[in-house]
Amino acid sequence: MKCEHCSCNNIYSDPESEKAIMSSVVYCIHHREGCKWSDELRKLKGHLNTCKHDALPCTSKCGAQIPRVLMEDHLKYTCPQRKTRCEFCNKEFTGHGLENHIGSCGYEPVYCESKCGVKIHRRHLSQHKSGECSKRLIPCRYCAKEFVADTLAAHNSKCGRVPVVCPNRCDINLLAREELDTHLKEECTISVLPCTFKDAGCRFKGPRFSMESHLDENCRQHLNLMCNVVTKQQHQIASLKNALSRLSLNYSGTLIWKISDFSSKLAEAKNKEGMELVSPPFFTSQYGYKLQASLFPNGNGAGEDTHISVYIKILPGEYDALLRWPFAHSVSFTLFDQSACPEKSCNIVESFIPDPTWKNFQRPSKEPDSLGFGFPRFVSHEMLKKRHFLKDDVMFIRVKVDPSKIVAV
Template sequence: MDYKAILANCHNSSSEGVFKCPEDQLPLDYAKIYPDRDLETQVLGLSIRCIHSEEGCRWNGQLKQLQIHLNICAFNVIPCPNRCSTKLIRRDLPEHMQHDCPKRKVRCEFCGSDFTGEAYEDHQGSCPQESVYCENKCGARMMRRVLSQHSLAECPKRTQPCPYCNKEFVFDTIQSHQYQCPRYPITCPNQCGMANIAREDLNGHLKDSCSSALVLCPFKDSGCKHRCPKISMSRHLEENMRSHLSMMSSLVSRQRQEIQDLKKQVEELSVSSEGVLIWKISDYSRKVQEAKVRGNFESFSPVFYTHRYGYKLQVSAFLNGNGSGEGSYLSVYIRVLPGEYDNLLEWPFSYRVTFTLLDQSDPSLSKPQNITETFNPDPNWKNFQKPSGSRNSLDESTLGFGYPKFISHEDIRKRNYVRDNSIFLRASVEIPQKIIA
C-alpha cells in the first residue's frame, strides 16, 4: 500500500476526535483500540519514495526512514532559520541566506560595519567610507564623507557666484571673468582718491566726477587749447575771460560768414539751371492794389540760370505798369545779375528771351491763349554787358530790358490769366546746345 494513502486514511479516521475504520468508515471503540507492534513494524518497513519525488528527489527507502530523509532532503520546504517569514526548499537556502534574506548578516566592504540585509540596502549608496567620483565631473575620486567639503570648497568645477556682480560661474573660470566683470572695483587711474569704482562706472566718473581728470577748456571750439585737471578749470576761466571773449567774437564772425556762404550755396542749388523760370505771383489782387498805392512798385522773381555754370538772370514785374504802361498794364522785364561763373562766359549776353503769361483755362474746355513776347538782346544795352559786383536784384535804379505794355489789365480779365488769385509768368532763354555741352 502506498504510504500517502495510509496517512490520508489515518487523517480521515481521526477527524473531529473520532477514529474510524479505514475500511468501512465505522467509528471505532476506544476501549477496543490497542497498538499492534507487529503491524506497526510491518507498516514502517514498507518501501516508499520521497514525498518530493515529483519535484525531482530520487530517494527510496523504508517508511520509518522518511523523517530522517526529510530532515536533509534538498526539495523539502523549510522556513528561513533567520525567521524572516520566508519558506523555501532546502536547496535554495544558501542562496537566500547569502543574498536575499532581509535578516542575513552583511558586512560593508568599505566601512566594515555589520548590517542585516534589509539595513544594508539602505546603507548602500550612503556609506561615508565608499569611494565615489565627484558629482561635478572634475575627475576626482574620494570617500563619500569628504565629498561635500570637496564640492563646496575644493572642486575646480563647482559653481560659485561672482562676489561683485552675483552671476554664477564655474570656479576655474571666475578669475578670468573678474578681468571683465562690470562691477569689479577699481581705483581711479587719475589718482583722485576715489577707490572701489565699479568698472562699468569708471568712464562716467572720469567724465563727470573725477576732480583730477584732464579736461579741455569749454572754449575749445573758439580756439583755446588749454587742458588741465577739472579742479583747476574755474581758475583758468577767470584768468582768461578777456581772451575767451575775443575768441568767441572771432568764432561768431567766422560762423556768420559760413552761414552766408551756405545760404548762397542753398540758393544756387534751389534755382533753375535749365534756362526756364515759371514764376507764380500769389495774392495777385492785393499786390496790384499795393502797387497802385506805392507807385512804380517792382516785384522780383527768384533768380535762375540759363544753364549749369551759365548766366544768372531775374525777372521783375510792375503789376500796375511802368513807364508808358503805368496804371493800365502789366510790365515785365529781365535783368542779368552778377553770377559765380561770369569770367567764363561770353559778353554781352546775346540769347533770345521769351516772356509768357500763361492762360489757366481748362485745356479740355478751350485751347489756352497764352500771351507771349520774344526779343533778342541789344548788345549795346548796358543791362546785357558783364555786370559789376555792385549790381544786384534789389538795385531798382537799374531797370531790366522788357515790355512796359506786356498786357493790359483789361485783357487780363478776359481770360483765366488770373485764377485762384494767382498768375503765372514764364521766362525762357534759348541757349545753343553747344554752349550747354
C-alpha cells in the first residue's frame, strides 16, 4: 500500500502486521445507508467498485454525484440533462427545461380562476375569462352597472332602465320601466281613469283627456255626493264617540275620586260662594243606577266655612225604567289617610242607608236633584291638617255603593 504522506510504497515495516491488518473484517463504508457487505479489509476497494450505495458522477454529465442504487431513478426522473416529454403538449425537453415549461404549457388543463367550475387549456383561458366565463363581470346595457354573467338575465327582468312600451299604445314609443307607473298615472293621455270622486260614489271612468270636462260638467253631482259622505261620516263619528264613552265608564259601583290642587280649590271656594266640585259619573252595574259625587271644599249648609261637604246624586240613566225605585242601596264615603305606613293610617268613613220616603232617592227626572244626599260636615278643615289626608296637595275619596244592604219596601 502506498503511503499518502511520502513516496514510500509500503507503510508497514512488518509484513506480518500488514497481513494481519488487511485480513481484519470490516463493514462497507456505506453501512449506514443500507449496504450489508462485510469482509476482509483487502476486499473493500473491490467492493466499492460495485457497491450500489457508492456515489458516482452522473453518466449524463449533469455534475451530480449519485449513489449507484439511485442512478437509474436519477437519470429517469431528476437529472437536469435527462430527455423527457411534456405530458400535455408531448414536446421533448431536458429535465431542467421541463421544470421551466411546467406551469406555462398552453395545453395543460387548468380551472378557471373565477371559480366558474370549468377546466380548460391554459392557452384558451384568457378567451374564456373575457367571453365565456359565467362568473365574468358584464355591464348592463341599460343601467351600466356591472353584474356577474349568470345573474344578468335576472337583473334584466327587473332593471328599471329597460325600455318598455306603454301598454295603452300611446304616442310615447319607449320609456324606462321605472317610469311606467308615473306615466300611466300622470301622463298617458289614453289611460282610462276613475273619477277623482270615486270614493264618494261617482262611477265615471274615461281617458285622461276627458276627465277635465267630466269634472266641469258634474260639479253639482259631485257636491251632493260629498255632502252625503260628510253626513255619513258624522253619524259614524258620533256612534264611535258613544261607544268609546261607554267603554270608559265605571260600572263597578265604586268610585275612587282623585282631587288635585286642593289648596287652590279651597282658596277659590272661600272667595266664591257655593263652589262645588263634581266627579265623573259612575254606575252600580252595566245596566244599573247612574250616580255622581259632589264635594264643597269650603263646606255647604251646616259645614260652611269649617268643613268639606260630600254628597251623592242620582242622575237620569238609560235603564231607569227597568230599575227598582226608590233607590235603596247603602252608600259610604271614605277619605283616605295617605300615611307612608299603611298600618298606622286612619281613614275617615261615613255611610248611610237611603230613606225610601225622601225625594232624593226617587226616580230622577231629566233635571236631577241639585244637591243630592250626603254629609255637610264630612271632615273639618282642622282635621285635614292633622294627618296625611292631603299629600302633595292631593286628596282621595272613595264613594262605594253596597247592593247587599237594601231597605225592604
